[in-house]
Amino acid sequence: MLKSKAFILAIATASLVACKKDLPTHLAYDSYDYSGTDENGGDWTPILLSSGEEVSLSPPTSATSATYLAEIEDVKKKQEQMTDKDREQVNYWTNNSVNRWNEIALELVAKYNLIPGPNEDGTYTLPNPLEPSGPSIFPFSHPPYAVRALAYLSVAQFDGLISAWHYKYTYNRLAPYMNDAGVASAYPKNNIPSYPSDGAAVASASRAILTVMFPLEADYLAEVESEHLRSLILSGSNVQSDIEAGRVIGEYVAGIALTRASTDGMKYAQTNKAVSDSIKAAAFERFGWQWENLELPVRPVGLTPLFGMVRMWNIDNVEDVRPTAPPAFDSPEFLADVEILKNYADNMTDEYRRIANFWQDGLGTYTPPGHWNTIAKELIVKNKMNPLRTARVYAYLNMAMMDAGISCWDAKYYYHYPRPIQLIEGFETIAGTPNFPSYTSGHSVFSAAGAEVLAYIFPSEATTLRGWAEEAAISRVYGGIHWTFDATIGTEQGRKVAGYTLDIAAVDGSE
């Protein structure tokens, strides 16, 4: 009996100690040697600034001045007093903090990507930016909201870094560790000048943009920014005046980006019921069909009916990229699609289910644009991009995906095409049917546009990336919430939209 007790105890202990998995909360990567320094990066064409020089920045004190030497001493003193938590922070931020701010944005998207539920009386209260803490929490960071937040964040980072690069190579004051052998560098050393601090430009711009996009996170974001700025000193990358100069740039570009954001039309995207009904009626007039929300209680207005009228980044007129009409209900193409959908639903395989779930990126997650930012992040690290090149990837990626979203929403509410559950009697799905019309599929348009941008920047990955975009598109059909033509036409639409952004990327001076 004693023996068996000891045996049980042994199993118990073993099972508790073993099997502990490490669950990553961010992309694990170490600081790396940049594959290039892009000395002429300050001459690249920014997105919103007229040039890198638009921000005015006074020259730094010289590396031999008493002021600078005192700053160096301050760095050394802080490095001596580093705690374990400080070291963790320095390792966490790495020498490419653009990725970290992108992750912070994605986390906030996931945190706020919660659809408002009904009130007791069956009505719905929409989030109101003037009352962010409720009754309905602002924002509801659905895919259009998310991609727009990511676009402004990435554009501000990119423009800020072009400006930072411009002044770095104008003033040429090297990093503290280059000027004084007594300063340790936590990251691989490089000869990119450190005034102004690129990290600080990114930190301040990112904090400013995200605070407007997620107002309830103001305190959290301010804290993260100050931790980041502190780690720039502790890592030996910057002295305090580098950081102050970087912040000037960050605040400036954030201001420009937020001015654009305040007038891009997003505030009108979520309409009232009267406007929504008129949009629906116009579609019925044109085509003889209209999408209906089938939730209980019924949501009176679809998601952002006028997102299609938000100002695009790189396309003048959204109608230039509007796809042709979807098939009529009596067409052979439509009838064949009904059979395809029923067949997937009746014969769901493990593989289709896996694909439907893998690309679902639904409520409570970072959305499909977030997924493509994560894919980009891995490629950026794999290719050892410097912060400027990194910001360029995110800027074009997210501009193209925001334009893709706008174009997709234009089609959705222009055509107002019903979802499978509306047209197939008794149809059930394994993915949640969203609160907006079917044609074209948001996943398809976002993903195709995202994949095209990444394929352009990482040509050796092009085939894989395009394959993923097609898989993301068809995943919605496996999920039962989209027609196959929503996916295939949506993919074409996304590619076409991305082309406009790539035309600009091709002549920005970086290649």
Added chain:
Amino acid sequence: MDARKACVLANYDAGTFDQYWEGSLLRSNETIATVHRNTALPMAAIGILDQLNLYLGAPYVSTHSTYPNGGKFAGANGFQDFYIGLKYRVFQKKMKQDNTLAGFLNVGFSAPMTNYLSDYMPYSIGFGAPELSYRGVLQYELSKGPYIRAAAAYLWRGYTEAERDYYYNNGSYYTPWMDVPSAWNFEAVIGSWFLNKTLKVELAYNGLRSLSGDDIRPYNAPQPTNMVHWDRMGLSAQYFIEKVKGLSVLAYHTRVINGRNAAKISNFGGGVTYQFNYLKSKNK
């Protein structure tokens, strides 16, 4: 159960709920309307030694929402987790007036038998992770029939693999693996034998307390990482049919009365057990 004896059980359980606790808020949700969760459970118990029994189980679960519902989600069904357990009678003491005090230790292991998706709540048929349970049981039985029983178990639960590589659990997680919280499980039973020890009636409390986990977010689906608590009351009866040796029928009703990130589920169940000698008895 004595050595050389075995017992098979066929049980059917029908559970329904139209309310659940989102964190500690009890709510309904027309997206899922009323959820049905039915379980067919074949089980076997085998007496290896007089004081050591082996248990095996393989539940088949099916879930669906009543119509109409706002979500139009497909339900799920399939074999859930196989269970294997050992129950050891550590002691059994005759007390005054022929009353009995007995103590048991029970170690169990369960794990998914099929590739079901745990990350499809509330329709997923299980939490999709291995579980090791360590249970201690004390029972005091009066010779006249009444008895009380108390049990406590530690349930170590592992990880379940979702079909996505990002999820939010009070922060970002870049992995398909979700940590299913381990938990304590408590049971207190008061029961009695009637009709010349052919009928057993029990009133039971059963409770679960997760040791970690997050809350269901507002109007959002639950996920396997949630901290699940519940308190459940149950009434059961088992009748041993004298005419057919070894045969019994049982019926029960349980009801979750309090919880956190849990369904306010109410279950009715019934089953048949049949006990027999799988080896000839030594002394006959």
